[in-house]
Amino acid sequence: MASSGHQVVSDMKVQNFNKGKGEANPANNSESQGDNVVVSSIKLEKIFSMKGGKGESSYANNSQAQAIHARSMLHLLKETLDSVQLSSPAVPFVAVDLGCSSGSNTIYIIDVIIEHMTKRYEALGCDPPEFSAFFSDLPSNDFNTLFQLIPPMANHGGSMEETLAADNHRSYFAAAVPGSFYRRLFPSRSVDLFHSAFSLHWLSQVPESVLDKRSAAYNKGRVFIHGANESTAIAYKKQFQTDLASFLRSRAKELKKGGSMFLVCLGRTTVDPTDESGPGLLFGTHFQDAWDDLVQEGLITSEKLDSFNIPVYASSLQDFKEVVEADGSFTINKLEIFKGGSPLVVSQPDDAAEVGRALANSCRSVAGVLVDAHIGDHLGNELFSRVEKRGTSQAKELLESQIIPYGLSFHGEARCGQQSTLPSLHLKPTCAIPHDPEFLLILCPLAMLHRIDLQPSYFWLPPLEIMLGSTRKPA
Template sequence: MELESLLSMKGGKEEEYSYANNSQAQAIHARSVLHLLKETLDIVELHDNPNIPFTIVDLGCSSGSNTISTMDVMINHIIKRHEALGFRPPEFSAFFSDLPKNDFNTLFQLLPPLHVNYGGGGISMEECLAASNHRSYFVAGVPGSFYRRLFPARSINFFHSTFSLHWLSQVPESVVEKKCSAFNKGKVFIHGANETTANAYKAQFQTDMASFLSSRSLEMKKGASMYLVFLGRSSVDPTDQGGPGIFFGTHFQDAWNDLVQEGLISSEERDTFNIPLYAPSLQEFKEVVEADGSFAINKLELFKGGSPLVVSQPDDEAEVGKALANSCRSVSGVLVEAHIGDQLSDQLFSRVARRAALHAKELLDQLQFFHIVASLSLKE
């Protein structure tokens, strides 16, 4: 519950390290697998009754424009499917859900106005496409953890979640407990940790994912589907977290060590901070889905998503270093600030930028994220 009350991507639109200003890579990665999203939407069962709303949920929506762009794609695709079948499109409800600290205000400010003719059984495809600066769906924000129930039973047609399910509900307690063999001494992430620490992270992932699937299976309508994209790994070894390991386990880790060595924080302060993130293998995720038993797996693949760094001048080492620090701060800054305060956070991420700049070419060559893409349908 403590992590749930703290965790969020960095809010706002103005700060250079806000999530809204550092999620270009996510947009690129999402577009690269857009065909798989549409394939999953094609599986959803439709009905020739415009009086029954079609409901889509974005779980882990955060606060940038990516969320709105993707929702537009999903709504328009479902409208096309209805019209291809000769059905009158229904009205659409879009629920944007994230933890309570999420910057919903920024997200809602980015929303275009509702189409002036929308309502009363939907609008035509022509009207929808012509109104590119409007939306054709009703909106609500739903704060809460997706590891618990969020919606009434049998109320949702489609769940969508991208770049969120690698976040755990909590750091495993044993990882920050000195007396436990899983204590992650000297580290702030699972990458390069011992086997016991890795097993604690893996167990937390399994528990969380089981809760996620159980909750969604109760909330989905008959014929509903779900599309999930989240960090995964190609290695069998859970201590080798690949791209996330480089992201949080190298320069970010070294920057924490700098603060300790410079006497700005104690080693205890470092050792009681851990990034609550786990990139599973395909097999680990598949095992949890099969153990739940509620879902048919339509597609399950591991995709090379590319680098999280988007820079205009790859040869500019300072820009590369700053890009890594800003990207890192956009997703972990809230947790870091809660742990050591704003001023020390500034110190930490300035060291991340400086260290990353010294290894700019190596980062651009080697920092690659893999994503698990899963298309699931509720079994009859």
């Protein structure tokens, strides 16, 4: 669940605190002395990830909410899988999860994808192809923990049928692909399906103007876009537009003809970007208040607070649609916003202390790496202990408000002009009929290869798709 990017802050200082040391002296924070190490222009891509390992505040142990969301979206994912054109079983099927992070959610999604695609081949009387699954995230992601969770490949050297029949074994070849998904990651026309969940709201960087004291967008006193001024909101939105366009162009080149992409990210229902709904309550209220506590207690300077911002932008449906249509790399098959659930998954909601721990662990699992890089792990502990205290004292209000985020789902296909046709398929051009501004009806003949005694026969399935909110004609 991580995105990619560039600069977090300029002239960032990372402080290493040994156990047993007392409070950090804010005066020393501005100098390179003792255990302090000055690191200039740290790139987000090099340091950012969800919190790795298997500890209490790790992402692996604090991604239950994401798992619930993933299961609630399976029907939409399967709709996307049904739209993927099948090629010869002799050609491996390639699925990619972008922003995989280090928990078990990504493994579950890949299992769902492969099981569903296997059934599609079997329904045509075909043997399934071999499957390749690529788990992609930033280089700093904890791939070691992730691959410890992935079961071993079944029957090395055996048939795919034997592999699929094996219990407690995976039925695909697995590999990690470290790198920013805002750039190219795969060869041209090599991927059948891209999946990404709760990653694209992470920007490639904090907008430079947000950290510039001379700029109207300078986000003084805040660590997030929620509640910021209009200039700050514009800067965040422009960064989102730039990043998403780069993402779409990269994926359009990598996707096979007939491939599809399924995306889910944090969304908002408000027009105002500074009202970030669920993420705003999490990062813009409780997390923000904990930073203010550190300043008021003299543990950090106000300048240290001002130079930290969370690179997250929860898009509205209109924001997302505008970028997709302006870029032109993809056609929109389905774009909708849905109401998610609370990130606070607690077994005993009446236990205020558990609610407080859940809030602190949830925040730390996604933002802890950035916090520790900015103020050091010692002060990071101080910060999240205050998040926990606030969560404990406001447990009832937290559970009632639910901090419910809105999600935005996208199912799209690369425009025909971006790719060449696979040699194993015979495709007819997509045919469009006249449309009005709200409804676009497209006849999409899908070619699926079915081999019987080495003789290919082709089955044409012309489903009629109704795509809401899209006025772009197919290429």
